Amino acid sequence: MDNLLELTFGELKNSFIANNVQPSRAYPVFGWIYRRSVFDFEQMTDLPKDLRPMLKDWYKVIELEPVEEQADPSGESVKFLFRTYDGHYIESVLLQGGEIDDETETLGPERLTVCVSSQIGCPLGCNFCATGRLDYKRNLSAGEIVSQILLMDRYAKKKYKRETPGRAVTNIVFMGMGEPLLNFENVMKAIGILAFSGGFHIGARHITISTAGIAPKIKELAEIGLQIRLAVSLNSVNQEKRKVLMPVARTHSVNNILDAVKYYQQHIDRRITFEYVLLNGINSQEEDVLAMKRSLQGIKFHLNLIRYNPVDEIPLSPPTDEEYRHFKGFLRKHGIPFVERFGKGREIAAACGQLGLCKLDERLAKSKS
Ligand code: SF4
Missing domain, CATH: 1.10.150.530 (DNA polymerase; domain 1)
Known part of the structure; x- marks a missing residue:
């Protein structure tokens, strides 16, 4: 069937x-x-x-099984725990606001963004990321990706009382668990299913794919020609630092990634988002900003500045207040356009890099009681 x-x-x-x-x-x-x-x-x-x-x-219609919803105290983010048909768990997040608007560079309070997972675990093991510590199991199917979005959309319609036909969700970001460009076929198929005008009808302009930097797949995405926003988890343009933070950098160097990004922008005329997770004592110096300015020349972009969201058992720490303030000053001084991302959902471990099925056993026991 x-x-x-x-x-x-x-x-x-x-x-x-x-x-x-x-x-x-x-x-x-x-x-x-x-x-x-x-x-x-x-x-x-x-x-x-x-x-x-x-x-x-x-x-x-086979949906994921919703196991738990956790709303943060502000009510701006809700983290969902879903079970797959074969007994694995994934997390996804519904956010009020979410992705930045290209034209106005605002986050728009009317936006309802879903941050979806593309894999169960992640094979890339970035050392600042909770998902990277989980065992990688498998790619999610197109239907499992679609199901996350439909379930969160239904929740959003109820929560925000948008009961009219049509969707409540305005934006989709592939920034949850997993590397979407390593599950290229299923991610693109899910986008195709959701784009159909007689159905969910969400256009590529409202979709962001975030990658750790799989250079050949960035080019492949460019050649498909959809107006998808590309986000790249950059964190440093220094190849040696990047290799430590993100083992995938050993396969795809900064230069290769930036070449692919330029290729993307030649095909898809949209501003690129570079994500920059600021870590205490690692990538917060003026020289980091200067190197970035040199490397990103010729690319239309903005930087999402993310103060590192601490994860249990990861021996990294967020920048001090002073370090953070100085870094913003360096960005301004050297003309790097940036937006601060305030770690929405931090209290429920739903912020960027925190989706790691933390305290899973406890949560499962609670959901059964
Ligand atoms: S940051 Fe993204 S690519 Fe890196 S381990 Fe986490 S989920 Fe995977």
Whole structure:
């Protein structure tokens, strides 16, 4: 039996043709699922009555299992724990605000951004990241990626009382667990499923893919030609520092990544986001800013400045207040455009780099009680 969440609109139409069902019936089915969150064919009232039981025999909607929701005290972020069909766990986050707007460089209070995971664990093991400490299990399927977004969208509609048909979520960022460009096919398929105009209808301009710097895949993404915002976790342009912080730098050097970023910008005329996690005593000097200024010349970008969000058992610390203030001064002095990201969700370990299934056993026990 096919899981509808794994099918693009085109695939559903082809599947209908193979089953001798009028392909145009795929339109209402996509509308019910992605605009109205109705998964029961019997409730899809504009489908012929005799067709509904047949569809029920052939297809079903398999969602992730929601295990826990944790809202931070401000109510601006909610972290979700989901279980996959094969018993693994992933986390995703719903944020009020979220990604910066290209034109206005604001975060917009009306924005509802979902930060989604693309893998179970992560094979890249960046040493400042909680996910990097987990065992890598597997890629998420397109349907599992789609399911995270639908479940958070339903939650958001209830929480923010946006009960009209259509989505509440305004932006999607692939910044959760895993490296999205190492799960390229499924991530792109999920984006295709969610883009369909008769369904969830979210355009590429509202989607950000964040990468640790998989240079050839950045180029491949550029060649697809979608207006997706590219974010690169930079943290330093010094190759030696980067190799320590992010082992993936041994395979993809800073120079290779920046070449790929320039290639991306030649194809997709959008500002690049460079993420810069500021760490105490590691990447906070004026020379770091000067090196960055030299390396990023010719790229239209802004920097997301993230004060390191501490993670249990990782022996790194956030910058001191003074260090942070000085670093911002260096950025201004050398004309690097930046936006401060304030670690939304820090209290519930939902901020950038903190998705690490912390205290999982405790949380599972609590969710059962
Ligand atoms: S920062 Fe991203 S790429 Fe690096 S370990 Fe964490 S999830 Fe993986």
